[in-house]
Amino acid sequence: MNQSQQTIPEQDAQGLARRVRAFVEAHILPREAELAGPRDSAQACHAELAALARQEGLWGSFYPGRLASLQAYLAVAEQEGRSEYGPAVFGADATLDAHMLTRHGGPEVRAAFLAPLLSGEAVSAYGMSEPQSIGSIPATLTTRARLEGEQWRLEGRKWFICRADRASFVTVVARTDEGPLGAALSMILVPTDAPGFAIVRELDILGRFQGQCEIVFDGVRVPRHHVLGQVGSGLALMQERLGLGRILRSVHWLGLAQRCFDLLCARVVSTRGEQARLADKQLVRLRIFEAYQAIAGARGLLQDAARKFDAGLDNAIEVNVAKVAASRALSLVADSAIQIYGAEGLSELSPLSGIYRAARATHILDGTDDALISAVGRRLLDAYRGEASLDFDWPTLSATRADAATSGASQGEAR
Numbered sequence: 001m002n003q004s005q006q007t008i009p010e011q012d013a014q015g016l017a018r019r020v021r022a023f024v025e026a027h028i029l030p031r032e033a034e035l036a037g038p039r040d041s042a043q044a045c046h047a048e049l050a051a052l053a054r055q056e057g058l059w060g061s062f063y064p065g066r067l068a069s070l071q072a073y074l075a076v077a078e079q080e081g082r083s084e085y086g087p088a089v090f091g092a093d094a095t096l097d098a099h100m101l102t103r104h105g106g107p108e109v110r111a112a113f114l115a116p117l118l119s120g121e122a123v124s125a126y127g128m129s130e131p132q133s134i135g136s137i138p139a140t141l142t143t144r145a146r147l148e149g150e151q152w153r154l155e156g157r158k159w160f161i162c163r164a165d166r167a168s169f170v171t172v173v174a175r176t177d178e179g180p181l182g183a184a185l186s187m188i189l190v191p192t193d194a195p196g197f198a199i200v201r202e203l204d205i206l207g208r209f210q211g212q213c214e215i216v217f218d219g220v221r222v223p224r225h226h227v228l229g230q231v232g233s234g235l236a237l238m239q240e241r242l243g244l245g246r247i248l249r250s251v252h253w254l255g256l257a258q259r260c261f262d263l264l265c266a267r268v269v270s271t272r273g274e275q276a277r278l279a280d281k282q283l284v285r286l287r288i289f290e291a292y293q294a295i296a297g298a299r300g301l302l303q304d305a306a307r308k309f310d311a312g313l314d315n316a317i318e319v320n321v322a323k324v325a326a327s328r329a330l331s332l333v334a335d336s337a338i339q340i341y342g343a344e345g346l347s348e349l350s351p352l353s354g355i356y357r358a359a360r361a362t363h364i365l366d367g368t369d370d371a372l373i374s375a376v377g378r379r380l381l382d383a384y385r386g387e388a389s390l391d392f393d394w395p396t397l398s399a400t401r402a403d404a405a406t407s408g409a410s411q412g413e414a415r
Contacts, residue, residue, distance in 0.1 A: 007065060013072040020058055020079040020090065027052060028083045032351060035085045036208075043166070049089045050120060060091040062248075063118055064102040070244075070306040074251050074299075081255025084358055092252070093163065096245045097124040097171065104187075104229040104237065113169055113189055125167035127158035127190075127215065128238065136371040138173075138235060139181050143217065145174035145188050150224045152176075152188055154196075154217040160203055164213035167192050172217070173234055185234030189226045196220035206357040246319050246366050247309065250326035251302055253362050256355055257295050257330040263352065264291060264337040278340065287336040294329035301325050317379055320372040327362040327369065334359045 008016060027049055028035075034045045053059050060066060061080075062073040080086045087093050094117050101114040116122035133140040143156025154174055161170065169191045176186040190197060200214040229237050265288065268278045278284045301322035308315035334356045338345035345352040363369045383390045 008061065008067045010068055010072040013067060013075055016058075016061060016067075017075040017079050019056070020061070020076055021082065023053065023056065023058055024079060024082045024086055028086055028089055029351075032083060032085060033348075036354065046085070046088060050091065053090050054120060058090055059120065060095070060098070060118060062092070062095050063098045069310045070247065071303060071310055074302060074306055077248065077251040078255040078258060078299075081252030082259045084256065084354065086255070087252050091120060092248070094118075094124050095248055096241060097126070099244060100171070100228065100237070100241060106225055108223075108225050109189060109228065116168065122168035123163055123166050125161050125163045125170045125192075126241070127161050127164075127170045127172040129158060129160050131157055131159050131214065136367065138185060138238065141173060141175060141185065143172065143174045145172075145176050145186065147176070147224065148221075151221045152224065152226065154188065154190065154220040154222070157200070157214065157216050159214035160212045161215055163211045164199060164215050165202065165211045170197075170215070171228060173238060176231055176234075182235055183232035185238070186231050187228035187234050187237050188222060189228060190217065190220055190222055194220050194222060205361050208354075208357060242367065243315065243319055244309065246323040247302060247305055249362075249366050250298070250323045253326045253330045253359075254295065254298055254302065256358065257291075257298070257326070257333045260330070260333040260337045260352065260355060261291050261295060263350070264288070264333065264340055267337070267340050273340075284340065287339070291329075291333040291336050294325075294332050298322065298325040298329040317376055320367070320376050323366060324369050324372055327359070330355075330362060331359040 031045055031049070035042050050059070061076045062070070067073045067076070077092065080090045080092050083089075098114065098117055101110060101117065105114060113122065113124075117124055127143075128141070129135050130141055130143060133142060143154065143158065145152045145154045147153075152174075154172065156174065158170075158172070161167075164170070169189055172188050172190050173185055174188055175184055176188075177184040196218040197220050198216050198218065200216050202209050203212045203214060204210075205212060267273050268284060268288070273279065301318065305315050305318035305322045308318055334352060338352050338356060341350055341352060344350055347353060380390065
């Protein structure tokens with residue numbers, strides 16, 4: 001077992017977080033311009049940094065078998081997210097797929113896809129969104145997989161697929177049955193070198209290409225055992241992915257927010273800030289207060305969501321509220337930092353302009369704010385139908401605590 005595969009005691013999580021922070025400061029931040037530059041040089045830089053992260057035992061901190069709890073990982077993940085490029089360098093982009101393959105992949109699937117993923121030899125992507133479907137309504141998905149003998153034949157398109165430009169395989173959500181939605185969708189693993197798979201076009205995000213593409217499956221054939229979980233369990237697996245995935249994404253955004261806060265405060269107390277007497281201005285102090293409040297609030301919400309995740313309890317409301325809070329915190333702090341930096345903050349002279357574009361995208365990625373807010377609002381109101389009040393500590397559980405514990409255990413087993 002090499003260092004990158006060793007189990008990390010939970011009491012060592014804070015020490016690991018400090019090591020990750022030091023790595024980001026020493027190796028990633030000085031090379032962000034290179035990582036954002038021409039593709040060939042960016043990929044070479046990324047490969048070099050990822051190899052160094054593995055060498056120092058900082059790769060895959062929340063891969064299965066490493067940190068035992070999501071709560072312990074949050075402190076580490078914040079530091080991974082301090083740079084836009086940190087999650088990829090530390091292998092954190094593959095964390096969700098690593099857990100899904102470990103939990104739901106058969107022996108052949110784990111051998112073919114999981115082992116290369118954990119070692120960094122493979123890159124994963126997840127194909128759900130489609131050009132003609134509604135992202136928040138799975139019933140509108142049209143990509144189909146038909147079983148022909150011992151192979152699945154896939155037809156369809158997906159778009160805005162992260163890491164599609166370099167992925168080794170894609171976990172595709174496809175319709176495998178025309179019956180009720182709960183049993184109509186499946187997740188099928190498709191190698192990107194399979195005949196019939198193609199990248200149709202690259203898609204930019206607010207003017208920057210970040211690996212998202214539109215992809216097509218034109219008669220792609222894969223073995224029958226490439227199904228993740230059971231045939232027809234796609235909807236349940238989608239919900240499971242979202243629960244963990246939104247926490248992982250959000251805590252990385254919080255790391256970016258903390259970096260913006262550091263830049264904001266450092267500028268206020270700098271020589272230039274002193275010349276403008278920024279620290280004496282009440283509006284500046286208000287920005288500092290609101291930025292700190294937003295970060296601290298989002299951090300607490302994420303810890304609550306992670307605590308319930310680790311306990312195997314229903315945390316849908318907590319996850320969605322935390323995701324929205326982290327997105328808003330990042331946008332607020334990035335905007336405040338730019339306001340203090342002035343024109344410099346709008347330029348490539350600081351990292352803020354890139355972070356600001358990333359912050360705006362967070363309101364769409366992993367579920368739009370509008371969709372999540374509407375869903376949470378509906379569930380909160382449902383808690384009052386036949387109930388006297390809402391238990392704020394366990395808002396997603398409408399039954400008694402004893403009943404809730406039983407329900408949470410069964411959901412935890414499903415994960």
